[in-house]
Amino acid sequence: MRLFALVDCNNFYASCEKLFDPRLAGVPVVVLSNNDGCVVARSAEAKELGIAMGAPWFKIRAEAERAGVRALSSNYALYADLSNRVVEILRGFAPGIEVYSIDESFLDFSGFDLLTDPETFGAAVRRRVAEWLGLAVCVGFGPTKTLAKLANFCAKKGLAGTDGVCVIRRPDSPELDELLGRIPVEEVWGVGRRIAHRLTQKGIRSARDLRNADPAMIRSRFSVVLERTVRELAGTSCLALEEVLPDKRQIAVTRSFGSRVHKIGDLTDAIAHHASRAAGKLRAQNSVAALITVFARTSPFSDKDPWYSGSLALPLGEHSSDERRIVGLAARGVRGIYRPGFAYAKAGVVLSEIVPADKAPGDLFTDDEARERAVRLMSAMDAINARFGRGALRSAAVRAASGPWVMNQGSLSPAYTTSWEELPIARAL
DNA sequence: TCTGGGGTCCTAGGACCC
DNA sequence: TCTGGGGTCCTAGGACCC
Known part of the structure; x- marks a missing residue:
């Protein structure tokens, strides 16, 4: 019997913020996207x-x-660090783990004796994360990843299970049948807005309807992807745990501007910055790319400014990961x-045709010696920047971040856990 | 005034091959 | 009059996820 668990942090970004600022206790908190644009996380009070x-x-x-909501700019240094700590704790519980997103991990217990029932085990996971980090998580168990995700949804919403843990044991039980009947089809993992709409038109409204649908029909009318979802709902595991995350095949750095950009000089500064970040990510995964795409556009929301x-x-x-080549190009x-x-609102850089550095095809005209020197130069630069901070050593084309393109971060909390200067200080009263 | 960012996978269709 | 069969590769677009 296969058994997966999905562990998901509650209101993750908002919870990270509350962790270090006692003034936020009981206060509705929202975290905003880059540029303070949209709400991307809400505390329980804000929901x-x-x-x-x-x-x-x-x-x-x-x-x-007016309602007392506190809004914070997103602080990814903080969230990423806490996310890593959650993952470290989860590793202590599971023989296999897939870090699915910044706040979710799948654990695989297939063929593994939990020594106790999943409910107790899930409660232990919750307790440890709460004690060690002060963060709340929900745990869903199921015989497939899709069912574990669904169980997690039920735990979070209080639809089934207790105290943030929900276990789906058997895919054919009458209890599960009843539960699936109460879950709208768009809540199923892999069913987005578009597909939910099309399914509803066919009378497939609940997770139970989808599970009961004919896989062949789903494949022909929709896709093989949705067919797998149907089979997973019925208890056949089609999606494996992906423990090692594969190298990225595409690396993008794109940002909306803090305010509109009109001059080519500012646009060039922004693109050079983004290219440098992208090249850094490329080297961090030890890869090289052969194609750069640059883009810039005006706001899609403005009626009065002409669109471009x-x-x-x-x-x-x-193929290269050389900062100078990538930023220069x-x-x-x-x-x-x-x-x-035009009033530019956003620009970005996308690296593609990515391969591992040692698999890069050379050609007759490659200057191997120059290439080797470039590799050593880049390692030295990355090492210096790792020690002295991003941008300590950079290409002359990458200027200090200033200008209309720099993003708004009106209310950024300190990097409490990743910067010596910003460590929180506890004082006795 | 002010609307995020970063990914993956699949499919259809066109171009091309023998 | 009558016009095959089988395949690959690439790209654009659509869908999904967090």
């Missing part, structure tokens, strides 16, 4: 107030602040996409 996920902050700000979107794919000539590419007279 209670009916604040919607994804709501543009500028639209709801006045009303939310330009992008350009630039071959690097040979991206910055030159800006000349190809910039059109004067």
Whole structure:
């Protein structure tokens, strides 16, 4: 019998913020996306107030602040560090773990004796994360990943199970049948808005309806992906635990600007910055890329400003992760996409045709010695920046972050756990 | 004034091959 | 009059996830 668990942190970003700021206890808290654009996380109190996920902050700000809501800029240094700590704790519980997202992990207990029932085990996981980190998690167990995810949903919503733990043991039990009947089909993992709409038109409204659908029909009318979801709901495990996350095949760094950009110089600064970040991510996974795409666009929301979107794919000539090549080419590419007279709202850099550095095809004209020197230079640069901070040593094309393109972060909390200067201080009263 | 960012997978269709 | 069969590769677009 296979057994998966999905562990998911409650209101993760909002909980991380509350962890270090006692003034936020009991206060409705929302965390905003980059540029303080949209609500991407809400504390229980904020959900209670009916604040919607994804709501543009500028639209709801006045009303939310009247209701006492505190809004914070996203602090990814903090969330990533706490996420790693949660994962370390979970590793102590499970023989296999897949880190599925910053706040969710799948654990695989297939063929493993839990020594106790899953309910007790799940409670132990919750207790340890709460004691060691002060964060609340919910745990869902199921014979497939899709059912574990569903069990987690039920635990979170209090639909089944108790105290944040829900166990789906047998895919064919009458209790599960009843439960699935109460869950709308769009809550099933892999069913988004579009597919939910099409399914509903066919009379498939609940998770039970979807489980009972004919897999062959689903495959022909929808896709093989949805067919797998149907089979997983019925208890046949189709999705394996992916313990090692594969190298990225595409690396993107894109940002909305803090305010509109009009000048090519500012646009070039932004793109050079993003290219540098992307190249750093590329080297961090020990890969090289052959293609850079740069793009810039105006706001899709504005009725009065004319709309424009330009992008350009630039071959690097040979696979590379050399900061100088990537930043230089991206910055030159800006000349190809910039059109004067537009109010640019967003720009980005995408690296693709990525392969591991040791698998990069060479060609007759490759200067192996120069290439080797570049590799050593990049390692030295990355080592220096790791020690002295990002941007301590950089290409001259990457200027200090200033200008209209720099993103808004009106209310950024300290990097409590990753910077000596920002460690929280406890004082006796 | 102000609306996020970063990914993956699958499919259909076109171009091309013998 | 009558016009095959089988395949690969690539790209764009659509869908999903957090």
